[in-house]
Amino acid sequence: MKKLLLGNEAIARGAYEAGVKVSAAYPGTPSTEISETIAKYPEVYAEWSPNEKVAAEVAIGASISGVRSMCCMKHVGLNVAADPLFTCAYTGVGGGLVAVVADDPGLYSSQNEQDTRMIARAAMIPVLEPSDSAEAKAFVKRAFELSEKYDTPIILRSTTRLSHSQGAVELEDRVEVPDKPYEKRIDKYVMMPGMAKKRHLYVEDRLNRMAADMATDPLNRIEYADKKIGFIASGIAYQYVKEAMPEASVLKLGVLNPLPKALIEEFAKNVETLYVFEELEPVVEEQVRAMGIKVIGKEIFTRQGEYSANLLRKAVLGVEDYEAPTAGLPARPPVLCPGCPHRSVFSVMKRLKLHVIGDIGCYTLGAVAPISVIETTICMGSSISTLHGVEKAKGKDYIKNWVCVIGDSTFLHTGVNSLINSAYNRSSGTVVILDNRTTGMTGHQEHAATGKNLKGEPAPAIDLETLCRAIGVTRVRTVSAFDRDALTAALKEETQADELSVIICRAPCALLKGNVFPNKVFVDAAKCAKCGACITCGCPALSKNADKTAKIDPEMCNGCGLCASFCKFGAMEKREVLKK
Amino acid sequence: MSTNIMIVGVGGQGTLLTSRILGGIAIEKGYDVKLSEVHGMAQRGGSVVTFVRYGECVREPIVEEGQADVLIAFERLEAARYHHFLKKGGVMIVNDVVIEPITVISGQTTYPTDVLDPLEGKYKIVKVDANKIAEEVGNRRVFNTVVLGVAARHMDVEKDVWLRVIERTVPPKTVEINQKAFLTGLGE
Numbered sequence: 067m068k069k070l071l072l073g074n075e076a077i078a079r080g081a082y083e084a085g086v087k088v089s090a091a092y093p094g095t096p097s098t099e100i101s102e103t104i105a106k107y108p109e110v111y112a113e114w115s116p117n118e119k120v121a122a123e124v125a126i127g128a129s130i131s132g133v134r135s136m137c138c139m140k141h142v143g144l145n146v147a148a149d150p151l152f153t154c155a156y157t158g159v160g161g162g163l164v165a166v167v168a169d170d171p172g173l174y175s176s177q178n179e180q181d182t183r184m185i186a187r188a189a190m191i192p193v194l195e196p197s198d199s200a201e202a203k204a205f206v207k208r209a210f211e212l213s214e215k216y217d218t219p220i221i222l223r224s225t226t227r228l229s230h231s232q233g234a235v236e237l238e239d240r241v242e243v244p245d246k247p248y249e250k251r252i253d254k255y256v257m258m259p260g261m262a263k264k265r266h267l268y269v270e271d272r273l274n275r276m277a278a279d280m281a282t283d284p285l286n287r288i289e290y291a292d293k294k295i296g297f298i299a300s301g302i303a304y305q306y307v308k309e310a311m312p313e314a315s316v317l318k319l320g321v322l323n324p325l326p327k328a329l330i331e332e333f334a335k336n337v338e339t340l341y342v343f344e345e346l347e348p349v350v351e352e353q354v355r356a357m358g359i360k361v362i363g364k365e366i367f368t369r370q371g372e373y374s375a376n377l378l379r380k381a382v383l384g385v386e387d388y389e390a391p392t393a394g395l396p397a398r399p400p401v402l403c404p405g406c407p408h409r410s411v412f413s414v415m416k417r418l419k420l421h422v423i424g425d426i427g428c429y430t431l432g433a434v435a436p437i438s439v440i441e442t443t444i445c446m447g448s449s450i451s452t453l454h455g456v457e458k459a460k461g462k463d464y465i466k467n468w469v470c471v472i473g474d475s476t477f478l479h480t481g482v483n484s485l486i487n488s489a490y491n492r493s494s495g496t497v498v499i500l501d502n503r504t505t506g507m508t509g510h511q512e513h514a515a516t517g518k519n520l521k522g523e524p525a526p527a528i529d530l531e532t533l534c535r536a537i538g539v540t541r542v543r544t545v546s547a548f549d550r551d552a553l554t555a556a557l558k559e560e561t562q563a564d565e566l567s568v569i570i571c572r573a574p575c576a577l578l579k580g581n582v583f584p585n586k587v588f589v590d591a592a593k594c595a596k597c598g599a600c601i602t603c604g605c606p607a608l609s610k611n612a613d614k615t616a617k618i619d620p621e622m623c624n625g626c627g628l629c630a631s632f633c634k635f636g637a638m639e640k641r642e643v644l645k646k
Numbered sequence: 647m648s649t650n651i652m653i654v655g656v657g658g659q660g661t662l663l664t665s666r667i668l669g670g671i672a673i674e675k676g677y678d679v680k681l682s683e684v685h686g687m688a689q690r691g692g693s694v695v696t697f698v699r700y701g702e703c704v705r706e707p708i709v710e711e712g713q714a715d716v717l718i719a720f721e722r723l724e725a726a727r728y729h730h731f732l733k734k735g736g737v738m739i740v741n742d743v744v745i746e747p748i749t750v751i752s753g754q755t756t757y758p759t760d761v762l763d764p765l766e767g768k769y770k771i772v773k774v775d776a777n778k779i780a781e782e783v784g785n786r787r788v789f790n791t792v793v794l795g796v797a798a799r800h801m802d803v804e805k806d807v808w809l810r811v812i813e814r815t816v817p818p819k820t821v822e823i824n825q826k827a828f829l830t831g832l833g834e
């Protein structure tokens with residue numbers, strides 16, 4: 067039966083059919099739906115781990131025990147998981163192990179545009195890259211076979227476009243793979259210098275063997291057509307080549323590390339002009355060039371953003387044929403939802419004129435107008451340690467008007483380590499945990515403090531307040547994110563205190579399932595002074611009527627009351643309407 | 647040859663659902679089909695684009711500048727933002743409503759109400775106030791299915807196929823209202 071599947075759903079399906087028994091992940095766009103899909107198969111144990119390092123280690127453990135296992139992450143998650151995966155390249159596997167890593171060319175939802183293939187080369191881990199949903203499923207299955215055949219973890223690389231495109235996929239049955247018997251083998255699984263030196267030799271040999279074998283493997287294939295122009299391409303970029311120049315010859319690579327040198331040499335010999343068309347970094351191009359082959363690549367194709375067939379047509383054929391876009395249109399960037407608790411917290415920080423060190427989540431949107439309070443965002447978990455660094459550099463007094471903010475999911479991801487550091491090394495900073503009871507930005511996943519797991523089953527919920535106290539923070543309190551007076555008092559007090567403090571701002575995400583909004587706010591136009599004060603809160607449900615009085619879209623308003631608290635004229639009234 | 651459809655709107659307006667209905671239609675008609683969706687950050691009230699392509703053999707999942715046969719826009723400014731994705735003479739179905747982006751609400755810029763005027767004549771532009779029609783149908787949220795109904799007038803697909811695919815794709819409780827909205831948009 068053929069079914070339309072997202073690339074991510076196809077990856078999950080492939081793992082299921084390959085007999086995977088354990089899957090661990092931390093959410094991250096564009097990889098999240100892989101886990102959400104695989105969780106639906108009762109045959110597979112699937113979990114949200116608190117971060118990607120933990121997820122990779124869970125998969126490694128399952129693999130050592132002899133079963134097929136998988137971990138999934140977005141590209142920056144691979145940085146977090148790099149430590150175990152780099153050494154897993156040495157130990158190799160028991161049952162097949164596949165790490166799915168989804169890159170984000172074009173930065174649809176990320177803080178950088180790094181290329182997983184570069185990291186995989188450094189780690190000496192083989193990489194497979196499919197070019198549509200059907201291949202995604204097939205390649206995952208091949209990845210498990212190759213993992214076991216070559217005794218190596220395999221990275222399956224996806225990109226946003228592949229992960230979030232749907233294509234027709236033929237569903238097949240799951241094949242149960244017998245567990246490999248567990249063997250105690252310290253030469254293979256205890257990576258201390260004596261053993262690791264030997265394994266390093268093994269790793270090098272493995273890559274060489276694989277490179278030779280992959281020259282004749284159907285994962286890589288040459289499609290000869292007109293031999294004047296030849297492209298080396300993989301993944302979604304291959305589709306752009308076929309779309310823009312169906313008459314050209316193509317070497318389609320399914321294996322991106324190690325490269326099938328013999329096949330590349332053959333292709334290069336047979337075409338007149340050779341291009342490498344690869345999104346992001348010139349990973350293939352530089353290796354082809356190092357083989358002494360003349361090739362055109364990044365001098366005409368960009369390292370930035372996503373590719374397209376139009377981009378290829380323009381660069382190679384000089385053709386560009388479409389209407390000019392309308393210039394000067396207002397941008398429509400993403401915004402915090404109406405009724406988002408983060409907006410309320412930020413409004414208080416803004417009034418107190420605090421410097422705010424940020425982290426990653428929906429609340430990162432607090433950096434842009436009209437909220438404009440967040441001043442730094444680096445990576446998940448960084449806010450607490452960044453504030454600590456500012457304090458150690460400039461002294462306690464310098465940070466009396468500074469705080470850091472971190473989401474609940476991000477706090478449990480890697481923020482907790484930073485809080486340990488701040489406590490241990492006597493920071494006096496103020497940490498605000500934006501506890502909206504979910505992993506909001508990636509689409510509302512459960513985490514270790516929500517009371518449910520990936521499968522939707524009840525799970526133990528970490529009490530954040532107790533956790534902070536156990537770390538050694540004595541000044542810990544919880545306030546409602548919408549209680550602006552209490553929050554104002556707490557922030558004033560804690561930023562002045564000479565000790566480390568944690569303020570947990572709690573209120574559920576406005577989009578959380580089951581969240582009911584009994585109220586809406588209405589404008590009394592007669593009382594409205596047309597001052598626009600309410601609008602500065604930045605809620606997208608607000609706008610102005612033609613006569614400049616405030617207007618609230620009743621469909622959008624969730625009745626949080628924030629705008630009303632900005633109104634000095636009593637023109638906004640909260641009323642119970644019992645929506646939903 | 648493929649048919650290329652592009653759906654644009656504001657995060658939360660249901661572009662994903664509409665593209666999935668169109669994908670279902672293509673499958674039902676026995677075509678090869680690819681859809682491209684937006685998940686994650688952009689969904690939070692940002693400008694959102696989804697693509698549907700179907701035909702004998704579809705390669706890339708996106709529709710590029712100058713290639714869309716039909717552009718379905720759930721909001722006026724978004725229609726203007728992506729018009730150049732249309733082929734010359736392509737069909738633009740616009741839900742002619744204004745949703746002010748935060749850059750306008752917060753006073754950084756103004757909403758250009760006449761953005762579609764210069765495009766008249768370049769494309770076949772069909773404007774509809776689907777929000778109002780949806781309200782009359784009984785639920786403001788199904789405006790997107792009203793717009794789809796209007797778009798269906800320009801596509802060669804039988805009515806029962808549409809109704810069947812809608813039934814399969816929308817949440818079970820909303821099948822009836824969505825079918826009603828679709829038929830109203832179709833002009834029945």
Ligand SMILES: Cc1ncc(C[n+]2csc(CCOP(=O)(O)OP(=O)(O)O)c2C)c(N)n1
Nearest residue numbers: 094143426427428473474475476505506507
């Ligand atoms: C290492 C890493 N993993 C995953 C992500 C993707 N990601 C960005 S923010 C976020 C979680 C946000 O949850 P939370 O901190 O609770 O804030 P909220 O979005 O709910 O406000 C995730 C998973 C990332 N950017 N980096």
Ligand code: SF4
Nearest residue numbers: 403406428506575576
């Ligand atoms: S999804 Fe939740 S946390 Fe994110 S902006 Fe919306 S209300 Fe806020």
Ligand code: SF4
Nearest residue numbers: 405605623624627629
């Ligand atoms: S009460 Fe005001 S701030 Fe809150 S959601 Fe409604 S319009 Fe937005």
